[in-house]
Every structure is written in structure tokens, then in C-alpha cells.
Amino acid sequence: MSLLEVRGITKSFGSLMAVNGVDLALEEGEILGIIGPNGAGKSTLFNVIAGLERPTAGSVTYRGRSIAGLSPDAVCRRGIAKTFQIPQLFPRLTVAENVLVAALYGRGAGLHDARREAREWLVFVGLGEKAQMPAETLSVPERRRADLARVMATGASLILLDENMAGLNQKEVEAAVTLLRGVRARGKSLIVTEHIMGAILGLADRALVLNYGEKIAEGAPADVMRDPAVISAYLGVAYA
Amino acid sequence: MTFLVDLVQTLINGILQGGVYAAAAVGLSLIFGVSGILNAAHGELIMLGAFATYWLFTLYHVDALLTLPISFVLLGALGYALQYFVLNRTLGRPLLLSLLVTFGISLILVNVALRLWSADHRMLRIPYFEHSLVVGPFIIPLSRVVACGVGVGMVAGLSWLLASTRLGRMIRATAQDWEMARLVGVNPRRVYAVTFGLGAGVSGVAGSLVAFYTPVEPYMGLTYTLFAFAVVVLGGLGYTAGVVWGGLALGVAQALTETYLEAGLSLLVAFFLLYLVLRFMPAGIIGKGRLE
Amino acid sequence: MLRRWPTSTDWIALAVFAILLLLPLGIGAYPVRVATVIFMWAALAGSWNLLAGYAGAVDLGPVVYHGLGAFVTAALMLKVGLPFLVSAGLAGVVAMAVAFAVGTPTLRLRGAYFAIGTLALAESAKQLALAWDRLTPIPLTGGSAGISLPLSAGYLVFYYVMLALMGGVTAAALWLRHSKFGYGLRAVGENDRLAEASGVDIHRLKRRLYVGSAFVIALTGGTAGYWLSYINAMEAFNASVTFQMVVMTLLGGLGTPFGPVLGAAFLTLVSEFLGTRFVYHYLIAIGVIIVAISLFAPSGLAGIADLARRRRTQGAM
Numbered sequence: 001m002s003l004l005e006v007r008g009i010t011k012s013f014g015s016l017m018a019v020n021g022v023d024l025a026l027e028e029g030e031i032l033g034i035i036g037p038n039g040a041g042k043s044t045l046f047n048v049i050a051g052l053e054r055p056t057a058g059s060v061t062y063r064g065r066s067i068a069g070l071s072p073d074a075v076c077r078r079g080i081a082k083t084f085q086i087p088q089l090f091p092r093l094t095v096a097e098n099v100l101v102a103a104l105y106g107r108g109a110g111l112h113d114a115r116r117e118a119r120e121w122l123v124f125v126g127l128g129e130k131a132q133m134p135a136e137t138l139s140v141p142e143r144r145r146a147d148l149a150r151v152m153a154t155g156a157s158l159i160l161l162d163e164n165m166a167g168l169n170q171k172e173v174e175a176a177v178t179l180l181r182g183v184r185a186r187g188k189s190l191i192v193t194e195h196i197m198g199a200i201l202g203l204a205d206r207a208l209v210l211n212y213g214e215k216i217a218e219g220a221p222a223d224v225m226r227d228p229a230v231i232s233a234y235l236g237v238a239y240a
Numbered sequence: 241m242t243f244l245v246d247l248v249q250t251l252i253n254g255i256l257q258g259g260v261y262a263a264a265a266v267g268l269s270l271i272f273g274v275s276g277i278l279n280a281a282h283g284e285l286i287m288l289g290a291f292a293t294y295w296l297f298t299l300y301h302v303d304a305l306l307t308l309p310i311s312f313v314l315l316g317a318l319g320y321a322l323q324y325f326v327l328n329r330t331l332g333r334p335l336l337l338s339l340l341v342t343f344g345i346s347l348i349l350v351n352v353a354l355r356l357w358s359a360d361h362r363m364l365r366i367p368y369f370e371h372s373l374v375v376g377p378f379i380i381p382l383s384r385v386v387a388c389g390v391g392v393g394m395v396a397g398l399s400w401l402l403a404s405t406r407l408g409r410m411i412r413a414t415a416q417d418w419e420m421a422r423l424v425g426v427n428p429r430r431v432y433a434v435t436f437g438l439g440a441g442v443s444g445v446a447g448s449l450v451a452f453y454t455p456v457e458p459y460m461g462l463t464y465t466l467f468a469f470a471v472v473v474l475g476g477l478g479y480t481a482g483v484v485w486g487g488l489a490l491g492v493a494q495a496l497t498e499t500y501l502e503a504g505l506s507l508l509v510a511f512f513l514l515y516l517v518l519r520f521m522p523a524g525i526i527g528k529g530r531l532e
Numbered sequence: 533m534l535r536r537w538p539t540s541t542d543w544i545a546l547a548v549f550a551i552l553l554l555l556p557l558g559i560g561a562y563p564v565r566v567a568t569v570i571f572m573w574a575a576l577a578g579s580w581n582l583l584a585g586y587a588g589a590v591d592l593g594p595v596v597y598h599g600l601g602a603f604v605t606a607a608l609m610l611k612v613g614l615p616f617l618v619s620a621g622l623a624g625v626v627a628m629a630v631a632f633a634v635g636t637p638t639l640r641l642r643g644a645y646f647a648i649g650t651l652a653l654a655e656s657a658k659q660l661a662l663a664w665d666r667l668t669p670i671p672l673t674g675g676s677a678g679i680s681l682p683l684s685a686g687y688l689v690f691y692y693v694m695l696a697l698m699g700g701v702t703a704a705a706l707w708l709r710h711s712k713f714g715y716g717l718r719a720v721g722e723n724d725r726l727a728e729a730s731g732v733d734i735h736r737l738k739r740r741l742y743v744g745s746a747f748v749i750a751l752t753g754g755t756a757g758y759w760l761s762y763i764n765a766m767e768a769f770n771a772s773v774t775f776q777m778v779v780m781t782l783l784g785g786l787g788t789p790f791g792p793v794l795g796a797a798f799l800t801l802v803s804e805f806l807g808t809r810f811v812y813h814y815l816i817a818i819g820v821i822i823v824a825i826s827l828f829a830p831s832g833l834a835g836i837a838d839l840a841r842r843r844r845t846q847g848a849m
Contacts, residue, residue, distance in 0.1 A: 050729070076731040084729075090722035093715075101719040104712050106731030111712055154731055278644050329827050335644055336590050337826055340782060343775065344822030351815040462771070466655060469648050477644075504666075508659035514652040518645050519637050 001064055003028045003189055004049070004080075004158055009058035011044050018044040020213040021058070026158070026191060031184055033204030033221060034193045037234055041213040042193040043085060046160050049191075050082040051075035062158065076106050081156035085163050087143035091136035095127060095146055098135045099153045106154025114153075121149040125179065141172065145179075152183065159183065161192045165199050177202045197225060209233070245377045250499040251492060252378060256388040258491025262483045263391030264446040264464055265471035266398055267439030273478045274415040274435045277327060277338040281346035282468050283461030285440045287353065289315050289447025290456040294364055304366045304452065308390065311448040312441040319440020324433040331432070346461065353458035361455040369452055387449040392484070394442055399481050401438075411435055463507070470514040476524025485526055489513075542706055545790075549699055556688055564691050568759075570800045571694035572752050576773070577780040577792035578701035579745035584778075585787030586708060587738055588721030589639070590647045592774055593654030594749050596634075597627045599661060599769035601750025602757035606679050607672055609758070616684070620693075620754035627750030628743050635742040639735055642724070651771070658769035678764025681757060690759045697748055697755075698793065704744075705789035717741060721787075779822055785832035794833045 004026040011019040019041040026032050034042050047053040049060055051072040060068040067075055081102075090098050096118050103114035103121075122128050125145040130138065138146060144164055151159055165176050173196060180203055184190060194200050200207055200221050207221040211233040217224045224230060268282045279285075292311045296302040302310070322345065330338040369383035402408035414421040414431040422428055450464075467490065474489045475482025493513055494506040501509070517525065556564050576598070583589050601623045608619035634653065641649045664673045673679065684690075708714030719727035720734045728734050757763040776799070784795025799818075806814045825832060 052729070071733075072725075072728045073731050073733050076729060082729060084726075088723055088726040088729075090719050090726065093718060093722060097715065101715050101727065101732065102730040104715055105719075105727075105733075108731075111710075114712075150730060272644075278647070326823065326827070335647070336584070336786075337830070339590065339647065340778065340826045341823050343778075344819045344826065347819030347822065348816050351812045351819065355812040355816070466651070470652070473645075473648065502663075502666075504663050505659065508656050508663065511652040511656040511659070515638075515649055515656065518641060518649040518652070522641075522645060 002026055003030075003063060004191075005059075005061040006045075006049065007059050007061075009045065009048055009060065010056045011041075011048055011053060012056045018213050019048065019055075019210075022210070022213070022215050024208055024215070024218075026189055028157075028189055029184065029187070030206065031180070031190045031192065031204050033200035033207040034191060034210060035195070035197070035200055035207060035224075036193075036210035039212075040210040042210055043162055044213075045210070046082055046162050046191075046193065049075075050080060050160060052082075073105070076154055076156065077108070079156050080158045080160065081106065081151040081154045082160040083144070083147045083151055083162055083164050085166070087140065087147045089135040089138070089143060089146065092134055094132050095135050095138065096122060096131040098146060099149045102150045103153040103155070106156065108155075117153055118149075121152045122146075124152070124182070125149045141168065148179070148183075152186075152188075157187070158189050158191070161190060163193055163195065165194060165196055168196075170198075173199050174202075201225070246499060249378050250495045252380060253384075254492035254495030255488060256380070256384045256491070257495065258488040259388030259392040259484075260384075260446065260449055260487070261467060261471050261490050262487030263394050263442065263449065265468040265475075265483045265487060266395050266480060267441075267443035267446070268465075268468045269472045269475070269478070269480045269483050270398065270402075270442075271436055271439040272472070273480055274411055275323075275327075275331065275432045276335075277330065277342065277436075278335060279439075280339055280342040280465065281349060281461075282342075282443060283463065283465030284346045284349040284353075285315055285319065285443040285461075286447035286450065286464045286468075287456075287458060287461040288318070288349065289444030290451040290460065291353065291357065291447075292444065293448035293451045294362055294456050297364060297366070304364070304369070305386075308445050308448050311444040315444025315447075316437040316441030320433045320437035322440070323436035324429065327436065328429050328432060346465075350458050350461060357458065359458060361457045363455045364451050366452060381453065383452040387452055391446060391449055394445060395481075395484060398438070398442060402480065407434070466514075467510065470510055473514055473522075474517050474525055476526065476528045477522075479524065479528040482524055482526065482528055486524065489525060545702065545706065549695075552695055556691055561687065565687060566800065566804060568687070568691045568694050570797050571691070571698040572756060573776065573780055573796035573800055574793040575694060575697035575701050575748055576752055577777045577784070577796050578698065578705060579748050580774075580777040581781045581786060581788075581792045582701075582705060582708070582717070583738070583741055583745060585781065585791070586705075586714065586721055587717040587741060588724070589738060590643075591650045591742075592647050592771075592778075593650030593652075593657075594745065594777065595769055595771060595773040596654050596657045597631060597746040597749040598753035598756075598773055599657065599765065600627050600630060601753030602763045602768045603661070603673055603679070603765075604750070605754030606681055606757055606763060609681065610679070616689070616758055617693075620751050620758075623754045624747040624750045627746040631743045631746030632739065635739045639738045639742060651774075654769065654771060654774065658765060658771075661765035661769055664765075673765050676764065676766060678762055678766075681761045681763070683761050684758055687759070690755055693755045694752070697751055701748055702789055702793060705792075709789065713737070713740075779818065781832075782822065782830075783825060783832050786830070788832075791832055798833065 002025040006022065006024045009019055009022045022045060036042055048055045051070050055068050059066060062078060062080060067078060099118040099121055100114055103109050103117040109117060122131050125148050127142060127145055127149065165173050168176060177199055180190060192204060204221050207224040208215060209217040209224055209230045216229045216233060217227045264286055268279055271277055271279055289311045292314055293307040296307040296310060297304055330341055371382050373380040373382060373385065402412060410426050410431055414426055414428050418428040471483050471486035471490050475486030490510055493509055497506045497509040580594055583591050604623035604626050605619045608614045608622055609616060638649055661673045662676060665671050665675045708717065716732050716737050719732055720737060724734050753768060780795035780799050781792045783798060785791025803814060
């Protein structure tokens with residue numbers, strides 16, 4: 001049984017079909033990359049899995065139990081956590097407190113343990129010194145890392161990373177990839193959406209391509225990127 | 241047969257009142273839609289408009305209908321000043337702030353009015369409004385017809401201004417994205433001030449219209465603020481033309497309550513209706529409102 | 533991590549509380565009465581502060597529970613013959629039940645909708661209370677004439693009840709700063725969508741707070757009613773009660789544990805000295821103060837005190 005099974009997920013907003021009949025499966029310990037042009041439905045798919053949107057049709061099963069239609073906090077407590085494309089924070093709480101909330105409520109830890117967890121995850125993502133600063137003072141790349149620490153502190157086994165590396169330069173991307181490999185080494189499974197091909201090639205075990213809400217390719221990242229359908233989706237038919 | 245007559249008379253009363261409610265609410269809707277400010281002093285603008293008409297008519301014998309544009313200008317100027325000098329500082333800050341600041345303003349306005357004019361209820365007696373139209377078995381007071389007509393006319397005029405004039409386009413652009421608007425040369429601070437001025441002016445006229453047939457007193461504002469909220473929510477928050485539907489719904493609901501239940505419950509019905517719509521149809525009865 | 537609680541502020545608060553317990557022994561009846569009024573408003577403002585300042589939900593209808601507490605307490609004392617404290621306590625429980633029923637749908641509203649919705653409910657409740665005796669066979673509210681209660685023996689019991697309520701609310705506010713429940717509430721107040729995505733059941737947390745506040749607010753209503761020996765629907769359910777709670781919290785410092793106490797003390801004292809003689813001027817001044825504080829000193833009196841303390845410690849370094 002796969003860790004996550006998504007079958008026939010469709011999500012329409014009025015007459016716009018953002019996601020149309022997408023299937024995917026993720027095994028424990030896997031890193032899956034989802035790529036596709038802007039508007040392909042990647043974020044919407046994530047939102048459906050994380051409980052932020054209700055699917056119009058289809059099912060989402062996590063560890064054998066259906067989770068479609070659960071509220072976002074329930075999904076989080078079950079073990080799936082998502083980062084935000086535009087990193088979110090609790091601005092006037094400290095960085096440590098930002099992560100603490102996730103440990104208290106996502107994982108359900110007691111105050112003492114939760115504080116310890118929060119500190120550990122902050123050190124893991126390299127924000128240990130900023131623990132007592134108000135979160136709103138963090139720079140954007142720091143916010144991304146804080147978001148990651150938060151998601152780790154929820155105790156989730158499945159982490160959805162929504163364009164976590166957007167806007168990073170080459171060196172920063174490499175650092176992020178190393179960090180995420182470390183996350184997998186801790187026993188987490190990841191689904192990563194990205195525009196940056198290099199990140200996916202370096203990180204993902206498997207890749208899946210969405211275009212106009214539909215899956216158009218799936219397989220090893222290198223193969224998928226040579227797939228003519230994928231190339232024409234990104235660059236136009238002339239390049240296929 | 242009398243049941244039918246009563247029902248239609250009730251509906252007529254409700255529709256006429258609804259037109260005035262629409263005018264009383266459109267200012268609130270416009271301001272909220274454009275600058276995101278929930279104006280707790282809205283009713284006081286209406287109250288001041290009512291007093292403007294009262295005093296102009298009583299002291300200076302200005303023709304009742306002529307007091308309307310004067311009311312518009314006076315309240316419009318007040319509104320512009322309020323936004324420009326005070327409320328522009330609340331932009332970009334949480335909702336509670338504008339709510340509190342406008343609440344403070346309402347306290348000031350009510351108590352200045354009390355200080356100047358005491359809490360006495362005053363009723364206008366306008367000779368040519370003493371008549372009623374009699375259409376078959378139905379009695380339609382002239383004052384209410386005129387009030388409704390002018391009220392709806394104002395809403396229509398405002399909608400036209402927003403849709404078809406340059407000013408209207410600037411306002412709509414600023415409402416959608418004030419940073420973009422700035423990039424194309426619009427001054428958002430001025431636009432917000434003009435918007436508030438427009439909204440206040442229209443509310444002032446609504447107050448003047450109401451003065452034609454109801455008593456005028458400093459505390460009358462709160463009820464109109466609540467009614468205006470009700471109308472705006474019923475019609476759809478952020479959807480300005482919806483105030484017509486909201487006004488109609490509120491006016492008719494109240495008229496029905498007064499005829500078939502009892503007059504004292506009309507407020508209860510209004511507020512409970514507001515609550516139900518907020519909870520179960522937050523986009524308003526025709527569903528075009530903005531959702532939070 | 534440092535063991536954070538209790539802090540030195542908490543010890544000071546405890547000391548002040550102890551002084552207040554003994555205060556009536558040393559001062560006369562009039563100051564005790566003024567103090568009782570301050571405690572009541574501190575309790576009311578303090579409850580409002582929790583939902584609005586910590587959890588970010590602007591409730592414009594808490595007066596409902598004040599009125600409910602007043603009338604249920606009166607009914608239990610007059611019709612069932614129960615003693616005051618028992619009646620008030622039961623009224624509090626009734627208020628909690630109503631708050632649960634009302635809060636469940638209403639707390640799903642957010643932002644402006646929640647504010648308007650609660651205000652609409654409160655005004656509906658006021659109208660309902662005014663019309664109740666006319667509409668139902670149970671005479672409960674006395675319409676616009678109101679209800680008289682038996683005269684109370686002394687004034688000390690009210691002092692201590694209100695002191696207990698203020699103490700309870702302030703203690704809760706202090707405890708919430710470093711407790712799991714408190715972190716959850718503040719997360720909701722800072723960014724409720726993010727809180728939800730981090731596993732916080734925002735609806736349940738808000739409701740718990742809402743129900744708890746209803747208990748306190750109802751008790752203030754019941755106690756104030758008995759103290760004044762008279763209640764009527766127009767005043768007991770009046771929106772001005774809510775507005776005072778809001779203004780006092782804002783003046784004192786939204787989101788701080790002692791802000792409501794400071795705001796309540798300040799405003800009550802000002803109105804004692806100015807209110808009866810210059811009502812309109814006083815209210816105009818309050819309006820100006822609200823506007824000024826909202827725009828220029830949104831952290832209120834507590835913020836100013838905090839600033840002063842920080843400047844002093846910086847100067848010493």
C-alpha cells in the first residue's frame with residue numbers, strides 16, 4: 001500500500017477546471033517532483049491534498065484512510081504538511097514560537113517537548129540564532145527555511161513543498177537540495193513542485209508533469225524531461 | 241380581498257422604503273469596496289444630512305428639494321476631509337483600526353449634535369408633501385415616493401459615475417490595485433478622499449430624504465448604520481449595485497413585519513435577517529458579493 | 533529554555549491583588565463603590581481583550597451575555613427564590629450553553645463579517661428582550677419598564693465578586709502568554725490560515741474562549757443588576773456596554789494582560805470626575821482620544837508604560 005494515493009482528482013472553480021483527473025501514488029521515503037508550466041494546477045493539487053480545497057471529484061487516501069474533505073488542521077494532524085508559495089508566518093511571534101505552534105498542535109506535543117523540538121528544527125534549517133527574533137524580521141529565504149522548520153515540527157511524514165526554491169540562485173538551490181535530502185534521511189516523504197529543472201533532477205526519485213490540469217508524463221526525471229509532450233508544453237510544439 | 245389589498249399596500253410601502261435604504265447604504269458599500277474601511281460613523285453622516293435639511297428648511301426657508309444638493313456638498317466636504325486628514329492613516333492596517341477610528345468619529349459627531357441641538361426629536365412639516373397619491377385602494381404618501389425616487393436615482397447616478405466616467409475608472413482602478421493605480425499616475429490618497437466624499441455626500445442626501453417623513457434626532461444614526469450594514473450584506477459586500485436588492489429585501493421584510501407581526505419587531509427581523517445572510521449566504525442574496 | 537512562569541510581573545500582580553483584597557478595611561464606601569465599578573469593567577474589557585487581542589476576533593456583541601446574566605439571575609432570585617451567588621453562578625452556566633450554541637455557527641465568520649454578525653445578533657437580542665413579555669406568556673424581562681430586584685444588604689459582596697472576576701480574567705490573560713492554549717490563540721490571531729495549516733483547530737479554540745468569556749460576562753451582568761436593584765432590557769443589552777469594553781481595552785493596550793485593567797481604571801476615573809457634569813463634552817473628548825490613540829499609539833497605555841520601562845533599562849546600561 002502506498003503512503004499516498006490520489007485517484008481521479010478533479011477540481012473546478014466554476015467553469016475553470018484547474019485539475020482534471022489526476023492520479024498519483026507516493027511510496028514511503030520517496031521524493032516525487034511535480035513540474036509543469038504556470039497555471040498547470042500544481043498548487044491546486046497540493047491544496048486539495050492538504051485539505052485547503054475540496055475536490056470536485058476523486059479520492060485522496062493517506063496510509064489507507066481517505067482524507068478528501070477533511071479540514072486542513074485535521075489533515076495536518078494526520079501527518080501531511082504543506083509549505084506556502086509565499087512563505088507565511090505569525091509575524092509578531094518569535095521565530096521559535098512560530099515553529100512551537102506547529103509542534104504543539106500538529107504533533108500534539110506537550111509544552112516542554114514542543115519547545116525542545118522547535119529549537120532542534122530551527123537549528124536543522126540553520127536559523128538557530130534567530131530563534132528569539134520576531135518572525136517578521138526574517139528575510140524571504142529565511143522565511144522559507146522557517147516554513148520548512150514549521151512543517152517539520154508538525155511531525156508530518158509527508159511534506160508538500162510548494163515552489164520552495166523559487167527565486168533562489170544556483171548556490172542556494174544546491175544548499176536547499178542538500179537540506180531536503182537531509183529531511184528525507186529523517187524518514188520523511190516529499191512531494192516537491194518546482195519550476196527549476198535542476199532542482200528536480202538533483203532531488204526527485206520520480207517526476208510527474210502537469211499541463212492544463214492533466215498529467216502528461218510520469219517517470220524518472222531525466223526521461224520525463226526529454227519527453228516530447230513535456231517539451232512542447234513548456235516551449236511550444238516547434239521544439240518537440 | 242382586503243388581504244390582497246393589505247399585502248400589496250405593504251409591498252408598496254416596503255419597496256418605497258427599500259429605495260431609501262438603498263440610498264442610505266450605497267455610500268457604505270462604495271467606501272468599503274474601494275478602501276476597505278468599515279465606516280462605523282456612517283449613520284451619523286445620514287443624521288447630519290437630515291439635520292442640514294431640517295435647519296435649512298426651518299431657519300432659512302430653503303425649498304425642501306433644494307436642500308438636497310446643499311446637503312450633498314456639505315457632507316461631501318466633511319467626508320473628503322475625514323478621509324484625507326484622518327482615515328488615510330488607517331490604510332493598510334487591520335480592520336479593527338478603521339472600525340475603532342470611525343467609531344470615535346461617530347462618538348464625536350453624535351455628541352456635537354447633542355451639544356448643539358439637544359436630544360429633542362424634530363419633525364419637518366413640508367406643505368407640498370402633505371399630500372398622498374391615491375391609486376385605487378392604495379395610499380402612497382408623496383414624500384415617500386419622492387424620497388424613493390431620488391434615492392434610487394442617486395444609486396443609479398453613482399453606478400453610472402463609477403462605470404462610465406474617468407473619475408469612476410480611477411476609483412475602480414484604485415479599488416482593485418492601488419499600487420498599480422499609482423504607477424499609472426493616480427493619487428490613491430486623493431481617490432480615497434474623493435470616494436469617501438462621494439459616499440458621505442450620498443449618505444447626507446439619504447438623510448435629507450429621510451427627514452421628509454421621519455423625526456430627526458442626534459441618536460438616529462446607529463439604527464441607520466445597522467440598516468446600511470444589513471443592506472450591504474444582503475446585496476453582497478463589495479458589490480455596489482447590489483444595494484438595490486438589499487434595500488428592497490430589507491424594506492419589504494420590515495413592511496411585512498409591521499403589517500403582519502407588529503411594529504416593534506421590525507428591527508429584530510432586520511437584524512436577524514442580516515445574521516442569517518452573513519452566516520449562510522455571505523455573498524448576498526444574489527450571490528455577487530465578495531467573500532472574505 | 534528558561535523557566536518562564538511565574539515572572540516578576542506575575543508576582544507584582546499577585547501583590548496588588550492581595551492589597552485589593554484588604555482594601556475595603558482601610559477606605560470608605562464611596563471609593564469601594566468606584567473600585568467595584570472599575571473591577572467590573574476590567575473584567576468585561578479583559579474578556580473582550582482575550583478574543584480580540586489574542587485571537588484576533590473582533591466581537592461586537594458580548595453585551596448579549598451581560599443582559600442574559602442580568603435577567604436569568606433576576607429570574608432565579610425572584611421566581612425560584614435562590615440566593616444571589618447561586619443564581620448568578622447558574623446564570624453563568626446558562627450563558628455558557630447559549631454561547632456554545634451561538635458560537636458554533638457564528639465563529640465560522642471571519643473579520644468584518646464576524647464583527648457585523650455579532651453586532652446584528654446583539655441588537656436582535658435586545659429587541660427580543662424588549663418584546664419578550666409581550667410575545668410570550670413568561671414574564672421575564674419587564675419590557676421597557678424593566679425589573680426591580682430586592683435591595684441588597686451591603687456593598688462588600690459586590691466588591692469581592694467583581695474583584696474575583698477581574699482577578700480571574702487577568703490571571704487567565706497572564707497564563708495564556710505561555711501556555712499551549714495561549715499559543716494556539718495567538719497563532720489564530722496572527723495568521724489563522726497558517727494556524728490551521730499547522731494543526732490548530734481554530735474553530736474549537738475560539739469557541740472555548742468565547743464560551744469561557746460568556747460565563748464571566750454573564751456574572752458581571754447578574755451582579756451589576758442585583759447591585760443596582762434594577763435592570764431593563766434597553767440598558768442591559770445596550771451596544772454602549774460593548775463599546776466601552778472595546779474602548780477601555782484599546783486605551784489600556786490591546787493584547788496585553790493588564791491593558792484592560794488600566795483602561796478600565798482610567799476611563800472610570802475620568803467619567804467619575806467629568807462625566808455627570810459635562811456629559812457631551814466628556815464623550816466628545818473620549819471620541820477624540822479614541823481616534824488619537826488608534827492612529828498614534830495603538831499599543832495604548834500599556835504600550836506607553838512598556839516604552840518607558842524599556843527606555844529606563846536602556847538608559848541604565
